[in-house]
Amino acid sequence: MQQVRTRFAPSPTGYLHLGGLRTALYTWLLARKYNGRFILRIEDTDQEREVPGSVELIYKSMRQAGLTYDEGPDVGGDYGPYIQSQRKDTYLPYALQLIESGHAYPCFCTKEELDKRRAETTQRGDTWKYDKKCLSIPKEEAKRRMESGESYVIRQNIPATGTAGFDDILYGHVEVSCDTLDDNVLIKADGLPTYNFANVIDDHLMAISHVTRGTEYLSSAPKYNLLYSALGWTPPLYIHLPVVMKDATRKLSKRHGDPSFEDLLEMGYLREAIINFIALLGWSPGTDQEFFTLEELIEAFDETTLNKSPAIFNMDKLTWFNTEYIRRLPFEEYLELATPWFDKTLQGVEIDYKRLAELMQSRTEVFNRIPDMVAFLKEVPEYEVGLYINKRSKTTVENSKEALEFILPVIEGIEPWSEPVIHDALMGAIADSGRKNGAVLWPLRIALSGQQSTPGGAVEIACLLGKEESILRIQKALKKLAAEV
Ligand code: GLU
Numbered sequence: 001m002q003q004v005r006t007r008f009a010p011s012p013t014g015y016l017h018l019g020g021l022r023t024a025l026y027t028w029l030l031a032r033k034y035n036g037r038f039i040l041r042i043e044d045t046d047q048e049r050e051v052p053g054s055v056e057l058i059y060k061s062m063r064q065a066g067l068t069y070d071e072g073p074d075v076g077g078d079y080g081p082y083i084q085s086q087r088k089d090t091y092l093p094y095a096l097q098l099i100e101s102g103h104a105y106p107c108f109c110t111k112e113e114l115d116k117r118r119a120e121t122t123q124r125g126d127t128w129k130y131d132k133k134c135l136s137i138p139k140e141e142a143k144r145r146m147e148s149g150e151s152y153v154i155r156q157n158i159p160a161t162g163t164a165g166f167d168d169i170l171y172g173h174v175e176v177s178c179d180t181l182d183d184n185v186l187i188k189a190d191g192l193p194t195y196n197f198a199n200v201i202d203d204h205l206m207a208i209s210h211v212t213r214g215t216e217y218l219s220s221a222p223k224y225n226l227l228y229s230a231l232g233w234t235p236p237l238y239i240h241l242p243v244v245m246k247d248a249t250r251k252l253s254k255r256h257g258d259p260s261f262e263d264l265l266e267m268g269y270l271r272e273a274i275i276n277f278i279a280l281l282g283w284s285p286g287t288d289q290e291f292f293t294l295e296e297l298i299e300a301f302d303e304t305t306l307n308k309s310p311a312i313f314n315m316d317k318l319t320w321f322n323t324e325y326i327r328r329l330p331f332e333e334y335l336e337l338a339t340p341w342f343d344k345t346l347q348g349v350e351i352d353y354k355r356l357a358e359l360m361q362s363r364t365e366v367f368n369r370i371p372d373m374v375a376f377l378k379e380v381p382e383y384e385v386g387l388y389i390n391k392r393s394k395t396t397v398e399n400s401k402e403a404l405e406f407i408l409p410v411i412e413g414i415e416p417w418s419e420p421v422i423h424d425a426l427m428g429a430i431a432d433s434g435r436k437n438g439a440v441l442w443p444l445r446i447a448l449s450g451q452q453s454t455p456g457g458a459v460e461i462a463c464l465l466g467k468e469e470s471i472l473r474i475q476k477a478l479k480k481l482a483a484e485v
Contacts, residue, residue, distance in 0.1 A: 005206065006037075008028070008040055011044060011046065012058065015263075018252055019243060025279060025297075026239075033298050059074055064261075079206040079207065091193040092187060095197065103227070105157050106137075106145070106154055107183075135157060168240055169304060170304075174218065221240070242307065242311060246313060264318075269367075270326065272293070277321045322365060334361045338357050342374060345377075349377060352463075359460055373455065394436075399439065404444065406429075407430075411462070413425070419459055426440070426458070444458040
C-alpha cells in the first residue's frame with residue numbers, strides 16, 4: 001500500500017469552525033491510524049475572502065486541538081511551500097499543458113459579455129453555464145492574444161458528451177453526465193488558480209493518498225477526476241464528509257452565532273471534551289464506549305463506518321461531555337483551571353479557593369458558569385423571601401425567622417471556625433432543641449447565600465464566608481424577614 005498522506009486544507013477565512021475541526025480531526029486520525037503523514041495546507045487563492053490573522057489562528061487551533069501536523073507552512077516538509085499563494089508559479093505550466101492537450105482553453109470574455117449572455121440564458125428559463133464561446137478561437141490566435149497582454153482566464157474544457165465520475169469511500173461510485181458540468185475557470189485573470197484547479201495540482205504534487213473534505217465538493221469531484229486523467233495522474237481516494245447541522249434545517253455557522261472551536265475554549269469547554277464530542281459527530285465506534293482520548297480514537301477510528309447523513313450538533317451533549325471531563329480532572333488541575341474564573345467575581349474577597357474548588361468540581365458544567373455560581377460569596381444577591389418557603393423542610397417565612405433567631409447565638413459562640421467544629425455545634429444545638437435539621441439548615445443556607453442552590457450546604461458556606469460575615473448575613477436576613485412578618 002502506498003504511504004498514507006492526508007491533508008487538512010482550510011481557507012484562511014476566519015476562525016476554525018466546528019465542521020472544519022471535525023474534518024481536521026478525521027483527516028488526522030486517518031493519517032495516524034495508518035502511520036501516515038498529516039499535512040496542513042493553506043488554501044488562500046481566493047484572496048478577497050481572506051481574513052487577516054486567520055492563518056495564525058489555524059496554526060493555534062490545530063495545536064490547541066492536539067492535531068499535530070508533520071508537514072505544513074510553519075513546520076516545513078519536503079513538498080512545500082504549503083501556502084497556495086506561495087506556489088503561484090506551480091500551476092500555470094499545468095494549465096498550459098492542458099491547453100496544449102485540448103483539455104483547457106483560454107477565455108477572453110469580459111465580465112460584461114458574460115453577464116449579458118447569462119441574463120439572456122436565464123431569461124429564456126435555461127440554466128447558465130459557460131457556452132464555450134472562446135473554445136472556437138483558433139489556437140494560434142488565442143496564443144497571440146494571451147501573449148499580447150489581453151486579460152484572460154483559463155477554463156477547463158469539459159467534454160460535451162459522456163460521463164465523468166469518481167469513487168468515494170463513503171458514497172461509492174458517483175457519476176454524472178458531462179453536459180451538466182460547467183467549464184470552470186482553472187486560472188483566474190490575476191494568474192492565481194481557483195480552488196478547482198489548485199486542489200488537484202497540489203493533492204497530486206504533495207502525494208496525497210486520501211482527500212477528506214465536506215460534501216459541498218461532492219458535485220465538483222467528477223470534474224477534478226477529469227483533470228487527473230487529462231494530466232495522466234492517478235486520483236486520490238476520496239472521503240466526502242456530510243455537513244454538521246445546527247438542527248434539522250440549519251447548517252452550523254458562526255454567522256448565525258454558533259460557536260467556533262476558539263469560542264468553546266474561551267467559554268471553558270475542555271479541548272478533550274470538544275474533541276471527544278466532535279469525533280462522535282458522524283462516526284460511532286460500534287460499541288458502547290463513549291469516552292475517547294485521541295490515542296483511543298486512533299485505535300478505534302474506521303473511515304469506512306463514517307455516517308453519510310448530516311450530523312446534528314447538540315450543545316447539551318457537548319456540555320454533558322464537558323461536565324464529565326471536568327469531573328475526571330485531577331483536583332490540582334481543576335483548581336488551576338478554575339482559579340481565574342473564581343477571580344472574576346471573588347478577587348479581593350477572602351475565600352479558601354481550595355475548599356471552594358472541592359465543592360465546585362462536580363458541579364461545574366462549563367468554566368464560564370463559575371463566576372455567577374460563586375458570586376454570592378462576595379455579596380448576597382437580591383432575593384425574594386419566598387425562598388425560605390420549602391415543603392421538604394416545612395419552612396415558612398415565620399418559622400425561618402424563628403430558626404435564625406435560634407441559631408445566631410450558637411454561631412456567635414463557635415470557636416475555632418472550621419467545618420467540623422461548625423458542623424458539630426450546629427448539629428448538636430439543633431438536636432438538643434428537638435428541631436429537624438432541615439428546619440434550621442434550609443433557612444440558614446438561604447440567609448447565607450440568598451439563593452436556592454449552592455455549592456455545598458450551610459456548614460461549608462458558613463465556613464467559606466468566615467464567622468464575621470456569616471453573622472452579618474444572618475442579621476441582615478433577620479431584618480428582611482422581620483419586615484415581612
Ligand atoms: N479550502 C477548502 C475549504 O476551506 C478545503 C477543501 C478541501 O479540503 O479540499 O473549504
